[in-house]
Amino acid sequence: MRILITGTNSWIWKALKEALNSKHEIWKISKNISKDGNFFQCNLSEKEEIEKLDFGNTIFDVLIFNAGVWYYWEFFSQEMANYEEIIKLNLFSPIRLLKKLEHNINKDTKIIFMWSIASKKFMKHGCVYLASKFGLRWFAWGLKEEWKKVYIINPKIVDTDFHKGKIVLPENVKSIGVKDVVWVFEEIIDWKENRFEIDL
Ligand SMILES: NC(=O)c1ccc[n+]([C@@H]2O[C@H](COP(=O)([O-])OP(=O)(O)OC[C@H]3O[C@@H](n4cnc5c(N)ncnc54)[C@H](OP(=O)(O)O)[C@@H]3O)[C@@H](O)[C@H]2O)c1
Structure with missing residues (x-):
């Protein structure tokens, strides 16, 4: 399968790469230059950079929207420009990029959003992040x-x-392993997972 993924300096991506690279053809979109594999450099926060992307006639079987930023700020402590950056990347860029990919997908292409429980649960000091994840969650529901x-x-x-x-996480907060996340991706790609929304 030919897979396009955004945000490839991330921890999650590094684990995905190990699991998927040998079995699939991976294409990446990253803000930073990458020397390994098929790669497009693009700051996804900038709409002009997304507009300039040229995928030619390539058809992708899977799109993985993974790039995202997170923060831990009291709402009134920050300038509006910081919040705009979060909304641009987390909410606008997947919508704009998907529109750009209209002629590079077919009816079987899987569209996977690497999203967050923050789209469903409240947390302190992250309200604009929550808004961005919640907004895109409903976009995904509508798109479905x-x-x-x-x-x-x-x-x-x-x-x-x-x-x-x-942040320092309280001791009673349980985290999940990167491998659990990767496993779900593999299940979707291999057509073994049919649920639309998967909470981990
Ligand atoms: N880690 C967690 O606990 C957790 C929990 C729930 C959800 N998530 C979600 O998982 C996704 C990946 O997170 P992660 O933990 O792997 O975070 P990370 O290590 O901070 O990676 C974030 C990725 O976003 C990309 N990125 C940031 N700004 C960009 C821009 N302007 N243009 C293009 N790419 C940009 C970076 O890619 P480049 O440097 O290659 O450009 C980086 O690979 C995010 O959507 C996050 O919200 C993470």
């Missing part, structure tokens, strides 16, 4: 009505460095 092969994965805390330096 038109395009049957849409999936959304909502992990809670994944055992990664995503939170390091931002």
Whole structure:
């Protein structure tokens, strides 16, 4: 299968790469230059950069929307520009990129959103992040009505460095392993998982 994935310096991506690279043809979109594999450089927060992407006649079997930013701020402590950056990447960029990919998918293409339990549960000091994840969750639900092969994965805390330096997690908060997340992706790609929304 030919898979296109966004956000490829992430911890989750690194684990996915190990699991998928040998079996599938992987294409990546990253803000930073990458030397391994098929790669498009694009700052997904910038609409002009998405518009400039050229995928030619390539048809992708799977799209994985993974790029996203998170923060831990009191709402009134930050400038509006910081919040706009979050909304641009987490909410607008998947919609804009999917529109751009209209002629690079076919009726069997699977669209997978690597999303978050934050789209369903409240948490302190993250209200704009919550808004971005919640907004895209409903986009995915709506899209599912038109395009049957849409999936959304909502992990809670994944055992990664995503939170390091931002918050200290209470001892009773359980995280899930990266391998659990990767396993769900593999199940979807192999047509073994049919649920639309999967909470981990
Ligand atoms: N880790 C967790 O506990 C957890 C829990 C629930 C949900 N999630 C979700 O999982 C996804 C991946 O998270 P992660 O834990 O792997 O985080 P991460 O290590 O911080 O990775 C975030 C990714 O987003 C990409 N990115 C950031 N700004 C970008 C931009 N302007 N343009 C293009 N790409 C950009 C980065 O890719 P490049 O550097 O290659 O550009 C990076 O690979 C996110 O959507 C996150 O919300 C994570």
